[in-house]
């Protein structure tokens with residue numbers, strides 16, 4: 001069975017972008033692939049974060065994974081920091097990606113642009129190395145991500161080509177799986193920007209209550225055209241809402257346009273808010289039960305054990321290939 005892997009950073013409250021971009025699909029992947037889902041807590045340290053916030057976010061993301069239908073017995077669900085092979089492989093792979101390549105990553109450029117007057121840790125620069133290590137450590141063939149992460153997976157592919165050319169067929173070449181319909185969910189207040197935890201204006205958080213969600217959708221930025229049609233250039237706000245509705249209902253953009261061809265923006269927005277709440281209310285109920293249960297620690301212990309058992313032989317293969325001595 002092919003290996004599929006994806007991770008989410010516990011840097012803030014998860015958004016509808018995370019959910020529609022990636023999370024919603026994971027349950028079905030579980031039936032088709034050998035799945036590795038992890039919480040990228042080491043990646044969360046690349047931008048300043050308070051320890052208590054990180055801890056709480058980590059348990060929130062873990063609970064949301066389970067609430068969204070991930071079965072920790074069927075899939076391997078774990079914390080990146082609890083599988084030390086990630087950090088070990090990162091140290092080795094650092095030498096196979098180049099400074100020029102890393103400085104061209106759009107995520108690095110936009111974060112450094114935003115933080116230009118602040119001290120910036122090295123981790124944000126080397127982020128794609130650790131992400132490459134995360135992927136190749138399990139010989140993952142498929143990596144479901146939102147469109148914002150595809151450049152990093154491309155870099156991981158370059159690394160695999162480079163490494164295998166030098167040492168033989170050691171690493172598996174990963175491929176992205178991008179959800180074509182909801183590859184990029186945009187901010188409700190500025191639909192030219194993606195909905196992002198690090199820029200929370202215009203976000204819908206998965207744990208927002210129903211009233212807040214409805215209020216946010218009703219005040220989403222639209223336009224003066226007055227027609228519900230998919231035209232991201234001239235009607236980016238309405239197009240984003242169409243996309244959200246289509247993803248939630250698993251229908252096409254055209255179907256949404258047809259359904260609402262005679263509706264006004266107010267009516268359409270009400271239906272979008274209802275669709276979001278219909279999806280998120282049951283998710284929040286499951287989340288609350290799991291988040292307050294004692295099971296989380298044992299789920300993490302099981303996940304770390306399973307992940308490490310898979311990762312260690314692959315790491316050893318890499319170590320041997322580059323000339324490090326492994327005691328087995």
Ligand code: AMP
Nearest residue numbers: 008009017018021145146183184185195
């Ligand atoms: P992150 O929150 O950066 O760890 O991202 C977790 C996953 O959610 C990654 O696969 C991202 O590509 C995806 N993602 C984050 N924001 C969005 C968005 N606005 N639209 C679609 N996918 C997203």
